[in-house]
Amino acid sequence: MRINVAELLQRPVGSTTSYPLEETIEVADGGPSRLAGALQLMRIGRGILMRAGIDTSYKVVCSRCLETFDYPVRLNIEEEFFQKADVNTGGPLPVPSDNGAFLIDENQELDTDEAVRQHIVMSMPMHPICREDCPGLCPRCGQNLKEGLCACDQREEDPRWKRLREWASRNDKD
Numbered sequence: 745m746r747i748n749v750a751e752l753l754q755r756p757v758g759s760t761t762s763y764p765l766e767e768t769i770e771v772a773d774g775g776p777s778r779l780a781g782a783l784q785l786m787r788i789g790r791g792i793l794m795r796a797g798i799d800t801s802y803k804v805v806c807s808r809c810l811e812t813f814d815y816p817v818r819l820n821i822e823e824e825f826f827q828k829a830d831v832n833t834g835g836p837l838p839v840p841s842d843n844g845a846f847l848i849d850e851n852q853e854l855d856t857d858e859a860v861r862q863h864i865v866m867s868m869p870m871h872p873i874c875r876e877d878c879p880g881l882c883p884r885c886g887q888n889l890k891e892g893l894c895a896c897d898q899r900e901e902d903p904r905w906k907r908l909r910e911w912a913s914r915n916d917k918d
């Protein structure tokens with residue numbers, strides 16, 4: 745979402761405005777993400793502080809069964825946007841040398857999407873699972889065990905694992 749902050753920049757430090765947030769943004773790998781929440785912009789010394797609480801979800805692949813599913817997340821975002829140009833004179837202002845800093849452009853507009861996108865990517869789980877008890881794929885034939893057991897002989901188990909399992913179940917009983 746692009747927001748013109750010229751008016752807010754002319755108000756004293758600490759002034760705020762709030763916006764509802766309802767939109768869909770494209771995120772690499774995750775597909776389109778529907779955003780629902782609210783954001784608040786606050787005038788701070790060098791620009792604007794954005795705070796947002798956003799509910800969204802995106803597509804991830806289960807690391808066990810390899811099925812794609814919707815992964816819901818709650819994002820709590822706090823990011824600074826720096827002014828490139830003085831709001832009254834239009835004259836250039838020094839911006840952080842850090843290339844990743846979020847900027848308010850010469851028209852005094854800021855774009856929330858890139859900040860939200862970065863937080864979505866940071867929230868992506870390393871090993872997502874579609875549900876806690878997902879049984880995954882059969883290591884031998886690749887059958888998705890969520891859809892039912894395969895014909896592979898489960899008794900042909902490595903004997904060392906079998907002994908460990910027996911030992912564990914004995915301990916459970918104690």
Ligand SMILES: [Zn+2]
Pocket residue numbers: 806807808809810811873874875878879880
């Ligand atoms: Zn799964």
Ligand SMILES: [Zn+2]
Pocket residue numbers: 882883884885886887894895896
């Ligand atoms: Zn199998």
